[in-house]
Amino acid sequence: MKKFYFALIFFFIVCAGYSQTDPLPSWNNGHLKTSIMEFVNRVTDTGSQDFIPEEERIATFDNDGTLWPEMPVIQGLFLIDQLKKMISVNPSLTDNPLIKAVIDKDKEYFAEDPETKLMELLVITMTNMDEMEFEKSAVEFFKTAVYPKFNKPVTELAYKPQTELLAYLRANGFKTYICSGGTIEFMRQISEQMYGIPRNQVIGSSFKYRYTGLDSNYIFREEEINSICDKEGKPVNIQLFIGKRPVFVAGNVRSGGDVAMMRFSQGNKYPNFQILVNHDDAVREFEYSEPDNYSLNMAKKYGFNVVSMKNDWNRIF
Amino acid sequence: MKKFYFALIFFFIVCAGYSQTDPLPSWNNGHLKTSIMEFVNRVTDTGSQDFIPEEERIATFDNDGTLWPEMPVIQGLFLIDQLKKMISVNPSLTDNPLIKAVIDKDKEYFAEDPETKLMELLVITMTNMDEMEFEKSAVEFFKTAVYPKFNKPVTELAYKPQTELLAYLRANGFKTYICSGGTIEFMRQISEQMYGIPRNQVIGSSFKYRYTGLDSNYIFREEEINSICDKEGKPVNIQLFIGKRPVFVAGNVRSGGDVAMMRFSQGNKYPNFQILVNHDDAVREFEYSEPDNYSLNMAKKYGFNVVSMKNDWNRIF
Known part of the structure; x- marks a missing residue:
């Protein structure tokens, strides 16, 4: 009977705690949520052996697929938008088989070497212009763009559990960064508004820039890739932009693009935590996996925490 | 008589204000100091037309030559240190005429195309190694390195008026960055300690990095320049790292290296301020200028504020 009372009291304390202060209401109670909060409590407790000084609390x-949907990738929608605008001014652009294939939604054309073709399309649609002109186009896009499956503005598609997690980390002294394969100036147009992440904490793929001179005084986007911030490119860009290994990393299953960044954080001398979002919720979002199961295999090998969107999140948006 | 009393009261108010709260005690009272403080007051006053929101208060x-001396450049001392260490392990390195010229202090050898030769030396001494190994060498260097003319540890050579200015700007909500031709990971080892600037707010020249893989899990410094953060390279790197034009920029006279960055800030839609440090104090520091007077000419043309070290600073270190 004594045991029962203890259990009851404990239950009420936990409930009271959660109902008053739960910083992650969109995360279902369970092992993963507890682990995240236990990690944050431990590394922010000055009395703990695992304490991490505030300036070392870097989260990337x-x-x-980690903060918003990627079926299709939102920058892909922007790319098509840009292409249509360009064609309306210069219809002969469709003579280019690559451009024609996009307009015709010719999947077969992209079966071979899709990455090179995508890079070429990025260069065609997002470079060879003044930086300000590019940013204006991106801002315009975000004002009206609607995401296919959900028929909602793309700017309303931040995963709610993740924006809660970002806010929770910041409230505990973490500096939150985006580190993504998307191009840097595209994401910067919405990073503050959607995720509370300022421009200077956005790391991404980039094009070569050129300063045009003292009189014209602007940045020109050259038709050349500067850096691809994917796979091994993520640790490289984190080193360049931040100069420190993160202690908290979030990525997702699709292409293995985040494994290197997650593993990189495990070389930190401080305690560290990795979450890998698994898209297993066909009803509320999407269900997809990797053909070779690489990310999940690496999660098992290196001890990354896997997030089941279906089971760990009680709401998605 | 009434006028005299007013003048007297005004004088006391000014003195009292300065003695209690002067945030820039190493700056002599005068036009420039007043202009800096007037700018900061104006752009942080929510009632002013010139108010700048806090997230836009970027200072680079x-x-x-702007924050510490450059006769010689401190990274040059490190370069020679590294070279000597390498030669002690592998004496045949001096067969390389470039390396021999450094050891022999052969100025004639460097008369032709000094920049390419310097880049080559940077690659020889600071790449082809693990990032952690490089950082360890730099930390070691800073522990013992002494600057020739002053016979003081290099870590004690931050210009006092500038560290006051950095602290003053930060106290007024500015985010302070280094943007320098020095290589990024070298400066990061002392930026916090000497200037209160964290690693992730250091922008500089960089080498190509490579992530070595999930098992070895570190960053390797490749023998290739990634970016030279000088002249036109400064606005380019500011765009990449911060994504915003600064509103406050400090540079110095020597090579014209800061003119583009200063001018870049004038394209900001917000009020902006530029200071150009002129090394005109042979007694307390150094006296040198540019052969073609480019930076000072551009200061006149574009309205940058020139700092006379001799007249505007009452102490240097």
């Missing part, structure tokens, strides 16, 4: 989050 | 400071 992938964007596509 | 050059390092060599």
Whole structure:
């Protein structure tokens, strides 16, 4: 009977605690949520052996598939938008088989070497212009773009559990960064508004820039890739932009793009935590996996925490 | 008589204000100091037309010759240190005429195309190694390195008026960055300690990095320049790292390296301020200028504020 009372009291304390202060209401109670909060409590407790000084509390989050949906990738929608605008001014552009294939939704054309073709399309649609002009186009896109499956503005598609997690980490002295394969100036147009992440904490793929001179005084986007911030490119860009290994990393299953960044954080001398979002919720979002199961295999090998969207999140948006 | 009393009261108010709260005690009272403080007051006053929101208060400071001395450049001392260490392990390195010229202090050898030769030396001494190994060498260097003319540890050579200015800007909500031709991971080892600037707010020249893989899990410094953060390279790197034009920029006279960054800030839609440090104090520091007077000419043309070290600073270190 004594045991029962203890259990009851404990239950009420937990409930009271959660109902008053739960910083992650969109996360279902369970092992993963407890682990995240236990990690944050432990590393912010000055009395703990595992205490991490505030300036070392670096968190990096992938964007596509980790903070918002990627079926299709939102920058892909922007790319098509840009292409249509360009064609309306210069219809002969469709003579280019690559551009024609996009307009015709010719999947077969993209079966071979899709990455090179995508890079070429990024260069065609997002470079060879003044930086300000590019940013204006991106801002315009975000004002009206609607995401297919959900028929909602793309700017309303941040995963709610993740924006809660970002806010929770910041409230505990973490500096939150995006580190994504998306191009840096595209994401910067919505990072503050959607995720509370300022421009200077956005790391991404980039094009070569050129300063045009003292009189014209602007940045020109050259038709050349500067850096691809994916796979091994993520640790490289984190080193360049931040100069420190993160202690908290979030990525997702799709292409293995986040494994290197997650593993990189495990080389930190401080305690560290990794979450890998698994898209297993066909009803509320999407269900997809990797053909070779690489990310999940690496999660098992290196001890990354896997997030089941279906089971760990009680709401998605 | 009434006028005299007013003048007297005004004088006491000014003195009292300064003695209690002067945030820039190493700056002599005068037009420039007043202009800096007037700018900061104006842009942080929510009632002013010139108010700048806190997230837009970006300040970028050059390092060599702007925050610490550059006769010789401190990274040059490190370069020679590294070279000597390498030769002690592998004496045949001096067969390389470039390395021999450094050891022999052969100025004639460097008369032709000094920049390419310097880049080559940077690659020889600071790449082809693990990032952690490089950082360890830099930390070791800073522990013992002494600057020739002053016979003081290099870590004690931050210009006092500039560290006051950085602290003053930060106290007024500015985010302070280094943006320098020095290489990024070298400066990061002392930026916090000397200037209160965290690693992730250091922008500089960089080498190509490579992530070595999930098992070895570190960053390797490749023998290739990634970016030279000088002249037109400064606005380019500011765009990449911060994504915003600064509103406050500090540079110095020597090579014209900071003119583009200063001018870049004038394209900001917000009020902006530029200071150009002129090394005109042979007694307390150094006296040198540019052969073609480019930076001072551009200061006149574009309205940058020139700092006379001799007249505007009442102490240097």
